[in-house]
Amino acid sequence: MKSPDVSLGREQPDAKKRPRTKIARAAEAKEGRIMVGEWPHHSASIEKRRKGQMGREFAFRGEWESGRGGDRFGRFLAGQGLLLPRRAFSKFEMAFGLLSALCRSTKPATSHGIGRKVREVESSIMKSKHLILAGLVGMSVTSAHAVVLVQTLDPGYYNNNLGTILNLSNGNPHDSAQPFPVFDDSTVSFPTAPDISAASGILGNWLTTPGALNSNWSGPMSIPNSWTPGNEVAVIYKFDTLGAQNVVAKFGVDNGIYAWLDGNYIFGARAAGGVGIWEYTLNLGDFAAGTHYLQLLLEDHGGSNGYAVEITADTYTPAPVPDGGSTAALCGLAFGSFFLARRKRS
Structure with missing residues (x-):
């Protein structure tokens, strides 16, 4: 920016x-x-x-x-x-x-x-x-342009232990609308959340209590822009804020992405081809004071994959960090x- x-x-x-x-x-x-x-x-x-x-x-x-x-x-x-x-x-x-x-x-x-x-x-x-x-x-925090909160390779919480456990887990394996296919490259959107119960033991309570993740998660760490081809991975971005206005998340993904905000499903889609800048734009609205989590499942079923992200806000007020330096500053x-x-x- x-x-x-x-x-x-x-x-x-x-x-x-x-x-x-x-x-x-x-x-x-x-x-x-x-x-x-x-x-x-x-x-x-x-x-x-x-x-x-x-x-x-x-x-x-x-x-x-x-x-x-x-x-x-x-x-x-x-x-x-x-x-x-x-x-x-x-x-x-x-x-x-x-x-x-x-x-x-x-x-x-x-x-x-x-x-x-x-x-x-x-x-x-x-x-x-x-x-x-x-x-x-x-x-x-106000600048001439939007405040950049997250960019590609920025830190978050990461789970790369899913493997292919979600493949063909949602109904008819020959259905082109499968959220986790093994070969189909149709362009599909998913207004309702996919069934991810097959991976519940690996993901844990990541949607309900993201502040207490299980041992399959790592982080905060730099989120890679690619992963093992054919596998799925999960990502969480955490925002501690006193308030934010007009938060917008932009993604490019090969192949698919499924998104939740504070445990509530908001978007899902997959498409053929590589990473497009930007394929998907999500208007997340305003953030009230508190801690917010953007939870993502990244899907792949090809020989290569990729991931790009940019999350911005018109204004963003970070929450105070409860440490000695902050107390001394006050x-x-x-x-x-x-x-x-x-x-x-x-």
């Missing part, structure tokens, strides 16, 4: 052109991301307004001044190509500036005091930037807000 290039700001009339800073070069190196032009490092600020997909005005701002922390915050925002509401950017920029200033002013001798804690918090925040921007404040933001509030009162 490539966002359109955006040049930010206008050069001051009296400012001399200087060589690009390391920060500017790093931002420009991100192909298709927001780019920073030739700006003096110590005094320039940049601003660009865009219209969001829902008609709301978004702004990207960066105070590129040494010693305030805005350069770091602007740099990783530029690297991610994110557009944030102006107020949200200002608040986070202030928190980053505060933590950076405290870390620089704290001497190593106080390693057992506040200096060490602040440095740890800053490190956690930098590692948890997506969580800060999206999870903790409930803000959607504490860091709270600490920064408290410090700023005390400073204002004084």
